[in-house]
Amino acid sequence: MAKKLHDTPNLDQLESGSWPSFVTGIKRLAQDNDMAVDLLGQLETSYKTKKGYWKGGTVGVIGYGGGVIPRFTELKNANGEPVYKDAAEFHTLRVMPPAGMHYDTDTLRKFCDMWEKHGSGLIAFHGQSGDIMFQGATTENVQKAFDEINEMGFDLGGAGPAVRTSMSCVGAARCEQSCYDEATVHRAVINTFLDDIHRPSLPYKFKFKFSGCPNDCMNAIQRSDMAVIGTWRDNIRTDEALAKKWFVKHGMDELVNDVVARCPTKTFQLKEIGKLKKDAHISSVAVNDTHAVEIDNRDCVRCMHCINVMTGALATGKDKGATVLIGGKSHLKIGGLLGTVILPFIKLDSEQDVEKLVEFAQRTIDFFAENALEHERTGEMIERIGLANFLDAMEIDASPAMVNSPRMNPYVRTDGWDEEVARVNANKQAA
Numbered sequence: 001m002a003k004k005l006h007d008t009p010n011l012d013q014l015e016s017g018s019w020p021s022f023v024t025g026i027k028r029l030a031q032d033n034d035m036a037v038d039l040l041g042q043l044e045t046s047y048k049t050k051k052g053y054w055k056g057g058t059v060g061v062i063g064y065g066g067g068v069i070p071r072f073t074e075l076k077n078a079n080g081e082p083v084y085k086d087a088a089e090f091h092t093l094r095v096m097p098p099a100g101m102h103y104d105t106d107t108l109r110k111f112c113d114m115w116e117k118h119g120s121g122l123i124a125f126h127g128q129s130g131d132i133m134f135q136g137a138t139t140e141n142v143q144k145a146f147d148e149i150n151e152m153g154f155d156l157g158g159a160g161p162a163v164r165t166s167m168s169c170v171g172a173a174r175c176e177q178s179c180y181d182e183a184t185v186h187r188a189v190i191n192t193f194l195d196d197i198h199r200p201s202l203p204y205k206f207k208f209k210f211s212g213c214p215n216d217c218m219n220a221i222q223r224s225d226m227a228v229i230g231t232w233r234d235n236i237r238t239d240e241a242l243a244k245k246w247f248v249k250h251g252m253d254e255l256v257n258d259v260v261a262r263c264p265t266k267t268f269q270l271k272e273i274g275k276l277k278k279d280a281h282i283s284s285v286a287v288n289d290t291h292a293v294e295i296d297n298r299d300c301v302r303c304m305h306c307i308n309v310m311t312g313a314l315a316t317g318k319d320k321g322a323t324v325l326i327g328g329k330s331h332l333k334i335g336g337l338l339g340t341v342i343l344p345f346i347k348l349d350s351e352q353d354v355e356k357l358v359e360f361a362q363r364t365i366d367f368f369a370e371n372a373l374e375h376e377r378t379g380e381m382i383e384r385i386g387l388a389n390f391l392d393a394m395e396i397d398a399s400p401a402m403v404n405s406p407r408m409n410p411y412v413r414t415d416g417w418d419e420e421v422a423r424v425n426a427n428k429q430a431a
Contacts, residue, residue: 035086037086172212221328324342
């Protein structure tokens, strides 16, 4: 039985809303864990004073220079002793998850048992970089916890100016939209850069993310220095039986408004069956006895919207591979950047294909290490030195696919939209 809870009126308010609160979870842990009790006390003080009381330091495990986030309390009494002594040290271990984040229940139970023994019991699946976050351990217990984690076959992830833990979607294991074997590619890349993960030596962090199709469930284009996005380069596949079945259920209005009209490049046209074009780049699929959807694949930008709406009736092509983008990050000194296309299409079907991708990643990281300024991400480096210089170093010819404007910033301001709509409507009425 843990010691008595501190009074936490501010934290208690966070439990009063309709949404589940993290406070409830920590209070549950605090029933048997003094560290969780004092964590609530320190957090309550921060809510009162609007100030954080954690500072960093140097904590690690033998042989590694990263993977542990040190946190020591700055909240001291007049004698210099911690006010909340059981949470005076609250270090976090970042642990690399399996590719695609596949676990069995036995593994999850072992994680929970291990962390109740060595830490606070507080675990986050997963952090921004994809790590399993084991939050709350004393300096003495960090090595003990890591030894048990390592015995289970898991390793620490990245922290500091290093290659960070990578993320990949569930992909080929369960998703019919997958365009390459994400887990295999993810594993090959990460195994190559383990030293760069465990022993930070870069100007700043470098993140890989792997999404199996242009839906980009990992948000790789916005959040990674090197994004590998599954794609295809032949025609969208069609299934007429499923298209007609979809049309019976959804009707002409939904076909026109939710598929044809929403295509960003006007790839789709609704035509009478007798007026369809015949061309190698044209796909078509009949939706009833008189009308069909015509798809000019030369205009398709692989946004996936049509395939998501008419799944089965429309599908990704057969000539599959990936696009590689460099330099994405949502918060930078120069603003938000989406990744810039560097390799418009590569195959990833064989070991040799994967090795070529790994070699490209190695050249990219070597160039980043030599040319980036301290605390500068890859996208900022390319913006500073120029894309042409980066392409020259990578020995890659420039391509129209590498244009990054006007889609440079992933954020769109919406304030003023209502006023603009009202002004347009007023002008229409006046006319």
